[in-house]
Amino acid sequence: MLGLAGQSADGSDCFIGGPYVLHVEHDRAQIVWVTPAGTDAGSVAIEANGGEEQQNVKAVVSIPLFRDRNSEEDELDHLRHLSKVEELQPHTEYHYEVQCGDGESTASGRFKTPPKPGESVPVEFVAVGDGHANTINSSYIRISEPVGEIKPDFVIHAGDLRGGRGHDWSRWEGYLKVARPYLQNSIFLPVVGAHDVRPARNFRSLFAFNDPDGNPDDEDDAGTYYTMQYGNILVIILDHVYEIEEQVQWVEEVLSQSEAEWIIVSSHESWTSVASRGNWLRNEYYKDFSRIFEEHGVDIVITAHDHMYERRIPFGSKGVKPVHYITINSNGNSRSVRPSPVVAGGIGKREHVYTHFRVDGNQLEMDVIKYDGTVLDRLELIKDDDGMYQDEVMEQAVDLDLAHKLSHIYTGQSMTEGLRYERRDIMGQFKSQAPENGESVVLKLNTGNASDHERDVSRFPLGSKLIVYEQNDPSSWQTEKQIIEITGDTTEIEVTAPDNMIHDVEGFDPPLELEVNIRVDGRDFERATIRPTLTGSGELDKVNLEAPSSNQWVPAKPVFAWEEMPQAREYQLQAGLPDFDNVKIDTIVTDTHFKYSNGLEEGEDYVWRVRALNEFEGPWSDEIRFHVNRSTEQGNFDPVSFGDNLVPAVDKIEVPSVNFGSTGRFRGENSMFTWLEADGVLPLKVRGGGISHFQDRGNVRINLIKVANADTVDRDHSVPPDGEFYEVELVSPSNGLHELQWNDGNDRTALEWPEGQPMSIRASKEHPFSFQRGFHLYFYVPEGTSVVAGHLSSHSSVDFYDGSGNEFTGWQNTEDGEGSFVIPVPEGLDNTFWSVEGERNRTLSLYTVPPYLARSTEELLLPEELFETEDIPTSSRNDETPSRIELEQNYPNPFNPETIISFSLPEQEHVTLEVYNVAGQRVMTLLNEVKPSGSHEVVFDASDLSSGVYLYRLQTNDYVKSRQMLLIK
Incomplete structure (x- = not known):
């Protein structure tokens, strides 16, 4: 035993x-x-x-x-x-x-x-995705531990098991250790993700997709797709990268031969999405796969990649048995939600979750669970003897709290008590109030358009019956026998309400809904809800813009904000060159703010506008002109200067244990900083002659310099053998900081030194550092840092990771792939060690954090000034008396939920500092007291306020000054 x-x-x-x-x-x-x-x-x-x-x-x-x-x-x-x-x-x-x-x-x-194929037994399985488990300290453990406690029969991981590049072994090691709670106690079904390839060799080796009886093959483009039959459940795993065309044929063959009662498919990228990074119909084979899934009765498609949780049914799904698409985000940076014209029904959430499935015979239950155990969403499917979903399940009630955020995307209004979950492939609203008995009303239909969001029904020749029912009383449904015909390019239809239509329910006077059973090109779209507007005619007014304000200077990735309009279902935002000759931004959003992450052209002037949308299109707002900062000095971010008196970080602060990175190789004239003890020896392994056409043309000249007095204390100018490592020992009679300089005559050099030897690269604005080979380095983000900013010669194939090992996305300049970058520091992730990795031929400068990088935290050298303490209260700094009253811009801005407001007084004053909303209402008084001369800081906590633009005003006896700030939650 x-x-x-x-x-x-x-x-x-x-x-x-x-x-x-x-x-x-x-x-x-x-x-x-x-x-x-x-x-x-x-x-x-x-x-x-x-x-x-x-x-x-x-x-x-x-x-x-x-x-x-x-x-x-x-x-x-x-x-x-x-x-x-x-x-x-x-x-x-x-x-x-x-x-x-x-x-x-x-x-x-x-x-x-598994049971034998076809045998029906109770089964439990779990699906996760976007794990991004890069280190042994990854927050993914919050998901892997509760999954491990379930001990499911099998676990599907929908890809991106780890972050970074697929060839970086340290991140594979991090994943394997963090995922142990479920890996050891369940059958594992991995899906290859975007971060698991490039190349896929380790993925294929770790999960035995190469020949297990011999060496792995050298082909990276072999697809990793397969199946598993677990009793009456067929699981199909797809590869979104390689052999897509072959998989289309393979999937159809597998499904045509399957007699499984339940069919689950998993792939990494989702074909339909409401995530900010998602592309609707992004996969050229989407139509092939979706047709096959529908024709062969696939029940659920599990995906990841979009960094949010979604449950949806795409337009065109069979009404009698739609395919449910589930997107899972277990640890990736959460993405924002945007309305999609190609999906219907369901919800979307910016949450880290796993999905727990239970299958027993003809019944499937899915719980979507957050890491704290909260059930975020639930789906129940019951099949009849013909394998179709039963009606009562198709019409199950949606948890209003879960569906609230996205309800207006799918239904055209906020969820209210009694609303039921139904198919809504084509949506519309009454143009006027609900009709009386026998009265005709004009309906305006909103069908959506995947490319430009136009409202038209010209491509939907429809024939249907009309159903009318009370919103809170489905038993009052009445059926009208007439057939509704919509032809041509009309967007309106006249409908006569039936004489026996029930209007009143005691104590409740709800708006009425019309439903039509729609068939398009012979395909049944089931019920499509047409519901009345909530306010009179539903006409929309102009939207009031908040930020950027007129002629404001903004970063290249600005945040736009405007006032909410209660009747609006969504908003259309446009920004472009003056007169909108060249529209740069044209997007539909559901919130009242939007951050443009792709980046506008530095130094250009732009105009922007917004209009509200429901079944109508409101008028455009007034156009506001703004300017994009031309360089970092003009406010995109403030570069920070750090001293060059460096000390080992490990001697000053607690440093986490991390996997060793790499510095790559070097070329030309370079230098690094190192720390030596008195009479210490710095052993190096050096390999020159890295470029064949430079071989035998020179040697690697190495100098060790004492930084305090700039004296060269040792050197090595020997002529090494080309392409082979040779050993060098450099000795200093002094302890402390030294600079290691070398010049290889542009003949690529590799350096190695003992692990743990303090050795750091400088990559500052004045001294950018160029990498000739791939690198993976750590740097420090001091307490209070709001953004990590700098410059890269190329943004492609470079990744930044925060102190928890989570990868940042969306910071790259995707148009020309180079230039400045700005990465906001998430709350609680300052005063931590971040890392950056990239491929060769990248030149890096850091502007807002100490510009020193090392292959591990224990080798990092940092400016000594970071560890010097001063007896200065945080609320008042009186080192130097200001010459005049000044109110500074809050920092950080935008913020969530706290920001710091700073001001200076040349003499003692009675001060009031108050915060107002854009309607001029005071929401908080921060100060109302006498303050001494000097510089002061006040922390503003907006935890109880909603997102939006706020004003803060400083007032003394003879001074009043206001500034704007933006709260984004």
């Missing part, structure tokens, strides 16, 4: 990753784990729950993993081991134990084999 059944790994260094279970059928499985190369591969023992140990475990097969790309020099000191287990019993729980190295290190887990 196994003694550790179901236990986790013991934490030994012997297990770098795993064990975990892959490619399971009802009678076989594969168990995989990763160890250091010098460790014995170990062995596997397995037994049925409470039974005898199995004797059908195959020999262990080991293959190498790779640090970077497909070259032997990048081979890691790690091995992936795989053992096949055969002759298992169907639907049986097994416990396994892996012995590693000398046999004293063990790890164990459990899994349950």
Whole structure:
């Protein structure tokens, strides 16, 4: 009997990753784990729950993993081991134990084999996605631990298991360790994501998509798509990157042969989306896949990539059995929501979640669960004997709290008590109030258009019956026999209300809804709701703009804000060159603010406008002109100066343990800073002659300089062998900060030094640093930093990660791919160590944080001034008496929920500092007291206020000054 059944790994260094279970059928499985190369591969023992140990475990097969790309020099000191287990019993729980190295290190887990195909048994499975688990301290543990406690029969991961580049091994190691709670106790079904490829070699090796009995193949473009049959559930895993055309044919063949009662498909990228990063119909094979899914009765499609949770039904789905599309975000940076003209029904949320499925016979339940255990959304599907969803399930009530944010996208009005979840493929509203008996009214239909949001029904020749019912009383439905015909390019239809239409329910006078059963090109779109407006005619007024204000200077990625209009369902925002000769921004949003992340042209003047939309299009607002900052000095962000007296960070503050990065290789004249103890030796390994046409033309000249007096204390000007490492020892008689300078005559050089030796690159505005090879470096973001800003010669193939290992997205200049960048610092992630990684031929400068980078936190050198403490109260700084009263711009701005307001007084004054909304109403008094001369700071906490523009005003006896600030929640 196994003694550790179901236990986790013991934490030994012997297990770098795993064990975990892959490619399971009802009678076989594969168990995989990763160890250091010098460790014995170990062995596997397995037994049925409470039974005898199995004797059908195959020999262990080991293959190498790779640090970077497909070259032997990048081979890691790690091995992936795989053992096949055969002759298992169907639907049986097994416990396994892996012995590693000398046999004293063990790890164990459990899994349950599938029933035979077609056999119906209760099944539990979990789906996660966008894990972005880059480090062993990743916040993804908030998801992986509760999933592990469920011990589901299998786990689907919809891609982006880790962030960064697919060839960066350190992030794979982070994922394997953070995901242990569920990897060891469930069958694992991974989907290749955007961050798991480039190239996909480690993904294919770790999850045994290459030949498990030999070396991995060298082709990165082989698709990783497969199936698993778990009783009456068929799971299909797709690859969104490679062999797409082949998969279309393969999927149709698989589905045409399947008799499974439930069909689940998972791919990384979603084909329809309401996320700010999503592209509607982004995949050229979308129509092929969607047709196949509908024709063969796929129930649920699970995706990720868009960094939000969504549940939706695309336009065109069969009304009798629609395909439910689920997008999961378990740890990626949350994206904002935008209205989609190609989806109907469902919800969208900016939350980190996992989905817990329970299938029993003809019933499927899905709970969408946040990391704190809160159920965010729930879906229940019940099939009849023909495999169709039962009507009462199709019309189940939607939790109003869950659907509130997106309800206006799908229904045209806010959710109210009694509203039921129904198909809404084509939406419209009454142009006038609800009709009386026998009265004719004109309806204006809103069908949407995927390309330009036009409202027209010219492409929908419709024939239908009319259904009228009370919103809170479905039993009052009345059916009118007449057929409604809509032809030509009309956007209006005249409908006569039936004489027996019920209007009044005691104590409640709701608006009425009209529903039509719509068929388009022979396809049934089921019910489409046409509902009345909430306010009279529904006509819309001009929108009042808030920010940017007239002639305001803004960053290249500005935030636009305007006043809310209660009748509006959404807003159209446009920005472009004066007179809108060239429209740069044209987007539909549901909030009253929008951040343009792609970046406007620096130095240009623009105008912007907004109009409200519901079933009507409101008039455009007044046009406001604004200016985009021409450079960093003009307010895009304020560069910060730091001193050059550097000290080891590890001696001053607590530094986290991180995986070692890399500095790449160097070319030309370069320098780094290092810290030595007295009479210390700096051992280096140097390799020159990295470029063949420079070989034998010179040597690498290395100088060690004491920074305090600029004296050269040691040097090495020997002539090294080309292309081979040679050792150099540099000695200084002094301790402290030194600069290591070298010049290789433009002949690419590689340097190596002992791990833990303080050694930092300077990449400042005055001294940008150029990387000739890929790099992965750490830097420090001091407390109070609001933005990480700087300059890059190329924004492509560069990634920034915060102190929790989460990747930032959307900061790149996607048009020309170079120039300044600004990354807002999330709350609580200042005073932490961030990292940046990129490919070769990138030149980097940091402007707002100390411009020093190292391959690990313990090697980082930082300006000593960061650690100097002064006995100065935070609310008043009286080092120097100001010459006049000044009210500064709040910082940070925009903010959420706190910001700092600073002001200066040349002499003692009675001061009032108040905050007003844009309607002129005072919302808070921050100060009303006498303050001494000097500089002062006040923290403004807007936790209880809603998003929008606010004014803050400073007033003394003879001075009044106001400024604007923007709160975004």
